[in-house]
Amino acid sequence: MMNRTDKFKSTIRSAVCTPRNRLLNYLDPPVLVLLYHRVTSLLYDPEMLAVTPDNFRSQMLFLKKTFPVVRFEENWAKVPKPAIAITFDDGYADNFLEALPILEEVGVPATFFVSTGTIGTSKEFWWHELERLILEKQDTPLSFTLEDDRCGRVWPSGDLKERQEFYQGIVQLMTNADAAQRDNWLAQLRRWASAEDAIANTHRAMTIEELRQLSRSNGVTIGAHTVTHTQLSSLPPDKQREEIVASKKQLEAWLDREVTTFSYPFGKRCHYTSETVTLCREAGFTKVAANFPGQAHRWTDTHQTPRHLIRNWPIETFTEKLRGFWTR
Ligand SMILES: [Zn+2]
Incomplete structure (x- = not known):
């Protein structure tokens, strides 16, 4: 969803960019x-x-x-x-x-x-494993505690809205993490969800x-x-x-x-x-x-x-x- 400021900025941007880009395309x-x-x-x-x-x-x-x-x-x-x-x-x-x-x-x-x-x-990409563990599995605990010295935190995961916020939050965190960190966090999530290191075909x-x-x-x-x-x-x-x-x-x-x-x-x-x-x-x-x-x-x-x-x-x-x- 766009708020009013974003909408205003986007209108200004396209008012400036569209004629400029049209000219550049012509040239x-x-x-x-x-x-x-x-x-x-x-x-x-x-x-x-x-x-x-x-x-x-x-x-x-x-x-x-x-x-x-x-x-x-x-x-x-x-x-x-x-x-x-x-x-x-x-x-x-x-x-x-x-x-x-x-x-x-x-x-x-x-x-x-x-x-x-x-x-x-045969591995799935980490963002799909997150989908499977957080959004698709129904029988997981009511919260997840990420154990990590720098990024550790707790997400509630009782209902769909909480899970969606949890999913968005951890995707953001993992995008900034290196491969070793991600593997460690995924292992914690698998334990939390009692899930195997399974492959979604x-x-x-x-x-x-x-x-x-x-x-x-x-x-x-x-x-x-x-x-x-x-x-x-x-x-x-x-x-x-x-x-x-x-x-x-x-x-x-x-x-x-x-x-x-x-x-x-x-x-x-x-x-x-x-x-x-x-x-x-x-x-x-x-x-x-x-x-x-x-x-x-x-x-x-x-x-x-x-x-x-x-x-x-x-x-x-x-x-x-x-x-x-x-x-x-
Ligand atoms: Zn890519």
Whole structure:
């Protein structure tokens, strides 16, 4: 929900930005990069990451008939514009099982940024385990005490409203944590919920073989997305370098080809630093994707390429949103 101040700010922003961006688009038609995570049908999707196969197919068909769809890693100075590039983050199994057949059927290219730590482990990403433990399980205690020297606290968890607040609070905390801390907190939560370290098959990442098959498709490019999907700005530079370089090397070993693109986990400006950008250049990435709205012009920093997050929109909403994305 937007409060009145936010609404006012947003009105002012669009009053200033829309004419400015229109002028910039006139001077240099841009590439618009779209960000997807999942293509599948889920009963429960609190992070709103999944687009149904039907909506995804309609979106791809519309893009294919309306714009040049270019590859993320291409030199955009040389492509007809305005153009669209399609990207996916994280490496869910449904990228291979459900998105790829539609991309191939429609004939549009896409780049998949993959976190290597979950590939081939059958593990779900930590945010899905939180959903399962906190929001879906009904028979848990009335409160949860997080044991941690710095971040320890108690959340009531008696009813749905409390659980939702608990879930939002701990997601926030875990976004700022490193992998070891997160694993420790998840173990505490599993004990609290008397849950096994179970795998929800609907939320798993690709197997190595699925990733290999995905990468062999003509229109597909694989990019890196760290090992453990940790917010890079919360890590010291040597740990950041490890996450960035190790994910690139692992993908290159699995796929036997050079990996030249990367996307920042979470991807907002607060989730990485100027050091992160330098580390990515040093690691040999030629283009890097962020996760804030904007248009990619010839003067846009190639190592902080803006992207627009796509939700499970039916085609009417999608086309309307897309119109706004050219100037937002
Ligand atoms: Zn991600």
